[in-house]
Amino acid sequence: MDWGAFNLSLQLAFYTVLLLMPIAMLTARWLVIQPARRKAIIEALLTIPLILPPTVMGFFLLVSMNDTHALGKIWRSLFDESLVFSFEGLLLASIIVNIPFAIQPALRAFEGISSDMREAAATCGMSRWRTFRRIEFPLAWSGILTGGVLTFAHTLGEFGVVLMVGGNIPGETRTISIAIYDQVQSFDNASAGLMAGVLLAISVFAISITFLLTRKPLIRIRA
Amino acid sequence: MAEPGPLTRGIEVAIRLDNPVSLDVEFKVSDKELVALVGPSGGGKSTILRAIGGFEKPTAGKISVGAQQWFDGQQKLFVQPRHRRVGMVFQSYALFPHLSALENVLEAISERPKKADRIELANEYLARVNLKGLGKRRPDQMSGGQQQRVAVARALAREPDVLLLDEPFSAVDKVTRIRLQRELVDLRSDLSIPIILVTHDIEEAARLADRIAVLHEGRILQMATHEVLSKSPVNTDVARLVGIRNIFSSRVARIDNEQHSLELQWGNSLLEMPYRNGLAIGQTVTWCIPSDGIVVHRRNRPSRGEHENPVFGTVNEVFHFGQTTELTIEVDDPDAHPLHCSVPTHVAERNEIGVGADLGVSLKADMIHIMDSADAS
Amino acid sequence: MSCYNAISPDFPDSNYTALMFRKLLTLLLLLFSLSGSLQALASDSPLVAVASGMQFAMREIADSFHQDTGIELRLTLGASGKLFRQIENNAPFELFIAADDSLVQKLEQLQHVRAPGVVIARGRLAVFAAQGSPLQVDAELRGLASALDANQVTKFAIANPAHAPYGQRAREALQAAGLWTRIKDRLVIGENVAQATQFAISGAAQGGIIAHSMLMSDKTSNRGQYALLPESWHQPILHSMVLLENSDEATMKFFHYLQSAKAQQTLSRYGFTPAL
Numbered sequence: 075m076d077w078g079a080f081n082l083s084l085q086l087a088f089y090t091v092l093l094l095m096p097i098a099m100l101t102a103r104w105l106v107i108q109p110a111r112r113k114a115i116i117e118a119l120l121t122i123p124l125i126l127p128p129t130v131m132g133f134f135l136l137v138s139m140n141d142t143h144a145l146g147k148i149w150r151s152l153f154d155e156s157l158v159f160s161f162e163g164l165l166l167a168s169i170i171v172n173i174p175f176a177i178q179p180a181l182r183a184f185e186g187i188s189s190d191m192r193e194a195a196a197t198c199g200m201s202r203w204r205t206f207r208r209i210e211f212p213l214a215w216s217g218i219l220t221g222g223v224l225t226f227a228h229t230l231g232e233f234g235v236v237l238m239v240g241g242n243i244p245g246e247t248r249t250i251s252i253a254i255y256d257q258v259q260s261f262d263n264a265s266a267g268l269m270a271g272v273l274l275a276i277s278v279f280a281i282s283i284t285f286l287l288t289r290k291p292l293i294r295i296r297a
Numbered sequence: 298m299a300e301p302g303p304l305t306r307g308i309e310v311a312i313r314l315d316n317p318v319s320l321d322v323e324f325k326v327s328d329k330e331l332v333a334l335v336g337p338s339g340g341g342k343s344t345i346l347r348a349i350g351g352f353e354k355p356t357a358g359k360i361s362v363g364a365q366q367w368f369d370g371q372q373k374l375f376v377q378p379r380h381r382r383v384g385m386v387f388q389s390y391a392l393f394p395h396l397s398a399l400e401n402v403l404e405a406i407s408e409r410p411k412k413a414d415r416i417e418l419a420n421e422y423l424a425r426v427n428l429k430g431l432g433k434r435r436p437d438q439m440s441g442g443q444q445q446r447v448a449v450a451r452a453l454a455r456e457p458d459v460l461l462l463d464e465p466f467s468a469v470d471k472v473t474r475i476r477l478q479r480e481l482v483d484l485r486s487d488l489s490i491p492i493i494l495v496t497h498d499i500e501e502a503a504r505l506a507d508r509i510a511v512l513h514e515g516r517i518l519q520m521a522t523h524e525v526l527s528k529s530p531v532n533t534d535v536a537r538l539v540g541i542r543n544i545f546s547s548r549v550a551r552i553d554n555e556q557h558s559l560e561l562q563w564g565n566s567l568l569e570m571p572y573r574n575g576l577a578i579g580q581t582v583t584w585c586i587p588s589d590g591i592v593v594h595r596r597n598r599p600s601r602g603e604h605e606n607p608v609f610g611t612v613n614e615v616f617h618f619g620q621t622t623e624l625t626i627e628v629d630d631p632d633a634h635p636l637h638c639s640v641p642t643h644v645a646e647r648n649e650i651g652v653g654a655d656l657g658v659s660l661k662a663d664m665i666h667i668m669d670s671a672d673a674s
Numbered sequence: 675m676s677c678y679n680a681i682s683p684d685f686p687d688s689n690y691t692a693l694m695f696r697k698l699l700t701l702l703l704l705l706f707s708l709s710g711s712l713q714a715l716a717s718d719s720p721l722v723a724v725a726s727g728m729q730f731a732m733r734e735i736a737d738s739f740h741q742d743t744g745i746e747l748r749l750t751l752g753a754s755g756k757l758f759r760q761i762e763n764n765a766p767f768e769l770f771i772a773a774d775d776s777l778v779q780k781l782e783q784l785q786h787v788r789a790p791g792v793v794i795a796r797g798r799l800a801v802f803a804a805q806g807s808p809l810q811v812d813a814e815l816r817g818l819a820s821a822l823d824a825n826q827v828t829k830f831a832i833a834n835p836a837h838a839p840y841g842q843r844a845r846e847a848l849q850a851a852g853l854w855t856r857i858k859d860r861l862v863i864g865e866n867v868a869q870a871t872q873f874a875i876s877g878a879a880q881g882g883i884i885a886h887s888m889l890m891s892d893k894t895s896n897r898g899q900y901a902l903l904p905e906s907w908h909q910p911i912l913h914s915m916v917l918l919e920n921s922d923e924a925t926m927k928f929f930h931y932l933q934s935a936k937a938q939q940t941l942s943r944y945g946f947t948p949a950l
Contacts, residue, residue: 141764156764193352194391196378198405199455208404212395241765243721244748256751259868260729261893 075268078245079253086161086249087229090168091176091222098176099218103206105177106184117181124174128234135167135239159241164249167239168229175228176221183217184210220284227280230273308459308491310349312358312368318344320355320515326459326491332520333494333502336512336538342495343388345512346461349493350385351378362458362491384457384490388464390448392436398423398447399432405454422450425487427480442473449484460492466501478505499523499540511535527587532668536585542637544585549576561665564630568606570665582667590664591638593624594657596648606660610636615652617642626656719746720925721766723757725773726833726866727797727840727885728913730893731944732771735937742931745924753866755837761786761918768921769929773797773867773885774839775912782916791916794932795946798886799840799847799908802874804898809881811901815851818881822856831862831873831882839911840867844883846908874898885911886945913946 101120105113123131139157140146145166149157157163187210195205211218233251240247242256250269257266307327314320318341326332334342347353349360349367357370367376393401402419409415423432426446436444445465452460462481466474482505485492496502502509503523510520511534518538519531530536533544550562557572561584576582594604610628613635622645626636638658640650650656724732729751736747750757754772761767761781771794772778778791801818803809808826810817821827832848833841841863848854862879864870867888874882875897889900917929931937938948 156766158763159760159765188389188391190387190389190391191393193350193378194385194387194393194451195404196352197350197383197385197455198451199379199382199407200404201379208396209393241760242750242752243766244750245719246766248750259726259751259866259872261868261872261891 075265075272076248076250076253076257079248079250080269080272082161082245082248083230083250086164086168087226089165090172090229091225093165094169094172094176094225095218095222098173098180098221099211102177102180102184102214103210105181106187120177121174123171128171128232129238131171132167132235132238135170135235139163139166139239158239159243159247161246164236164240164247167235168232171232171235172225172228175224179217179220179224180214181217183214183220186217187213216287219287223280223284223287227277230276306363308349308360308362308493310345310358310360312345312348312355312360313370314341314344314348314353314355314515317353318515320344320348322510322512322515322517324510324517324520326493328491329485329489330507331485331492331494331505333496333506333509334512335496335499335502335509338497340512341515342497342512343463346385346463346493346495349459349461350383351376351381365458382455382458384452384455384460386445386448386452386460386462386465388467390436390444390468392444392447392451394436397433397435398428398439398443398450401436401447402432402451402454405451408456419450419454422454423447425453425484426450440473441469442477445469445477446480449481453484453488457490459490460488462492462494464495464497466496467498474501481505499538511538513538528664529666530585530668533583533585536668541585541587543588543591544583545634546581546583549578549580549582552576552578558662563608564628566606566608566628566630568660568662568665570662570667573667576667584665584667586660586665588623588638590661591636592659592661593638593640593644593648593650594659596650596654596656604657604659605662606665607657608636608660609655609657612650612652612654612656615645615650617645622650624650624656626658719748720768720922720928721748721750722769722771722925722928723750723752723761723765723767724771725754725757725839725913726751726868727773727887728771728944728946729868730891731887731941731946734944735932735940736928738936738940739928739931743927745927747928751866751868753834753838753841755839756866766920768918768925769915770918771913771915771932772839773911773913774842775914777839778914778916781918786919788917788919788921791914792929792933793912793914793949794938795913795941795949797840797911797913797946798905799843799883799903799911800886800889800900801881801883801903802871802889802898802900803881804875804877806877807880807898811881811899813901813903815848815853815903818857819851819853821880822853822860827857827880828860829862829873829879830857830860831864831870831879831884833867833870833884834863834865838864838866838870840885841870843908843911847883847903850907890944912949 105116136158137143138145141150141156146157191209191213192205195209200208231251236247236249236252240252242248242252250273254266254269307325309325311323312320318339320341322345334345336342344353348355351367354375355368355370358368359370360368366374367381368374393404399416399419402422403415406415406418409418420432423429426449428443428446428450431439431443466477469477478501494505507522508520509523509526511518511526513534518535519526526535526539527541530539530541536544545563547561547563549559550567551560553559558569559572559576561568561570608628610626612624613627614625616623620642621639622642623637623639626638628636636658732749736749740746754774754777757770758772758777761770762784770778770781775793781787782790801811801815803811809821818827832844835841835845845854848857862873864873867885870882871884871888871894873879874884875894883903886902889895915929915932917926933950938950941948
């Protein structure tokens with residue numbers, strides 16, 4: 075059992091959620107009030123990471139994070155380190171790859187809030203921020219949470235992109251899924267099996283939590 | 298509880314819209330006045346309210362409340378909804394489902410810096426709509442009538458310059474509706490702002506409104522008290538919308554300048570009615586008479602003196618609606634159309650008025666109203 | 675009318691959602707602290723890129739190095755060609771042990787290195803067939819030829835010739851035996867020689883040409899039959915190591931340790947011919 079890899083995966087998942095969720099939430103909220111066509115186009119663009127094979131994503135990320143390209147150059151000038159093969163590079167890749175997982179459920183949740191709510195909030199004189207904080211956010215909470223849990227679980231299992239961008243550096247980019255892959259190739263099936271089991275358990279747990287938390291009671295108003 | 302606010306001098310609305318419906322209206326509502334917007338669905342009533350609230354942007358026109366300009370197409374002025382002091386009761390109430398009644402009302406209160414003061418004020422508003430003690434309940438724990446009251450309390454807590462009600466009674470049962478209507482009348486005594494009520498129910502409008510604006514396909518056909526609308530509808534659309542079914546067209550048969558009367562040829566009958574200007578003999582006019590302008594003769598009794606405009610016919614349809622019976626009478630005349638009137642049910646029974654029975658009625662002269670003529674007001 | 679669906683209970687006051695959320699957070703923090711405390715590796719211990727074929731030997735040498743000096747190493751295994759490309763792209767490795775000397779020379783030319791490379795061992799190719807496979811193994815690959823004719827071999831494993839030296843050498847050997855054109859459509863390509871070995875051992879392929887050293891571990895020995903292929907059939911498999919630009923003291927210690935007699939003995943136990 076490679077605890078280092080496990081810890082790394084947890085950290086990667088945690089930081090991805092931490093950084094991605096606020097962005098996803100605000101983007102989803104912004105998207106809801108866009109005109110239909112613009113919304114459809116942007117939503118399609120944001121779904122691309124979901125459809126693209128991880129290796130293709132990984133390829134594009136690898137190229138752009140390279141020292142010779144924009145992102146990599148900026149990073150190097152700021153931190154004097156390579157963006158590729160680093161935890162930070164992995165985190166960046168992870169955030170991009172998880173965009174659809176974080177945004178979609180939040181978007182659906184915000185869409186589910188009738189425009190009546192926003193209008194009623196306006197007639198109460200509530201500012202846009204207060205409307206978001208007091209009304210829209212609580213009403214969309216279960217969707218936002220689902221997005222967070224899905225992002226977390228997905229990041230734990232992410233393999234293709236990590237492989238391409240990370241380089242399997244122990245303590246830096248060797249996540250649990252890479253470690254499993256490694257151990258199989260080292261003929262250490264026992265270790266691999268244990269880690270795979272742990273990963274499976276966490277995934278099941280995550281999905282169960284999601285379903286539990288989004289069990290929505292239908293509010294019936296007696297008229 | 299806030300004192301009735303300062304008089305704002307009413308609200309003036311003059312707007313044109315293309316989306317979502319075609320609209321071209323102009324009207325004023327004074328302080329303390331309640332105007333009902335009535336008309337068939339899709340006619341634009343709710344759109345007008347939404348435009349006043351700031352949720353629809355007219356293509357042109359002006360909306361002003363007292364000295365405040367909320368919209369001016371020419372100056373490209375548009376005040377955002379949250380900056381307009383509008384009290385709005387939505388058709389769906391739009392209560393915040395995850396907040397309690399008290400919290401819902403609190404969201405509209407902004408003027409008091411201390412939280413305790415705000416809570417106290419919110420509770421006062423809830424008490425004012427007869428919801429004292431129910432502040433902790435959430436909307437899903439309340440009846441429809443209670444929810445409506447919370448919506449009203451929240452709208453009032455905003456201390457608005459105008460109160461807008463979009464079919465506020467349509468979602469509740471009749472008993473609750475009557476009670477809520479009474480409460481609205483009661484509330485009005487404390488309010489000095491204009492109130493605009495949208496409803497599709499003309500009777501409700503008659504009960505609650507000082508004036509009624511009849512809306513049809515985005516235009517106001519007529520705006521007046523219910524009495525004026527019933528007695529002097531400006532055209533057949535208004536007449537129908539106000540519930541008048543006896544609409545006919547006839548020729549002017551005779552004009553008597555000395556007696557100040559004129560006569561219409563209606564089938565075989567000559568109907569006498571008060572004189573009015575601008576008509577020529579032989580002219581075809583459209584006229585109407587409300588149901589209560591028709592008096593049913595007692596049957597099988599000797600006639601007691603002269604009846605006004607007597608007309609005779611056969612009962613075609615009889616509808617017993619509880620205490621009232623509505624009749625349709627086929628007048629003995631190839632040209633004439635069916636007459637609609639009503640009598641108390643006990644009268645119908647005592648006079649044995651059933652289908653096929655012959656019946657005489659009188660058309661009260663002063664209830665006959667001519668529409669669509671040159672100087673119709 | 676007015677049915678509101680899809681709303682959650684009050685947030686964030688005490689209720690079901692918030693409770694579960696708090697439980698989740700606690701569990702997460704627990705996991706973090708647990709795994710954090712068990713994490714053994716400091717992220718500044720020497721990072722070594724090792725050709726897959728040397729994994730067993732290197733692990734053992736690294737363990738004894740740790741015992742002797744107290745320094746822990748981080749090993750990253752892979753096909754030499756892949757590791758080379760990563761190093762080209764500034765992967766933070768400190769020492770590169772490749773199964774192909776020409777890669778080390780290329781790195782020297784590109785000046786990614788701190789000191790010239792050193793050849794430490796020579797490897798051998800082996801043809802392998804798992805227990806139960808219809809393939810008969812022999813040093814001239816006659817068994818393979820007849821198995822191909824008889825259609826008994828439909829899948830044959832080698833490492834990827836594009837990235838792995840052992841794959842390139844396997845191709846050369848098959849060409850030398852005159853079997854390449856016949857077998858190339860039935861090849862199962864492993865990403866590196868370890869994966870190729872996996873395919874062969876598991877029976878997914880009826881046999882394969884892999885590194886001899888892969889069969890010297892107790893994890894892999896006694897899983898089938900093998901025969902060493904003549905070295906004249908392919909270019910020499912020269913394992914060479916080189917210190918990279920960002921290597922430090924500790925790495926240099928290991929670099930020298932690999933050249934010690936003890937290390938060389940370990941290498942020969944795993945089927946390598948020591949070069950020093």
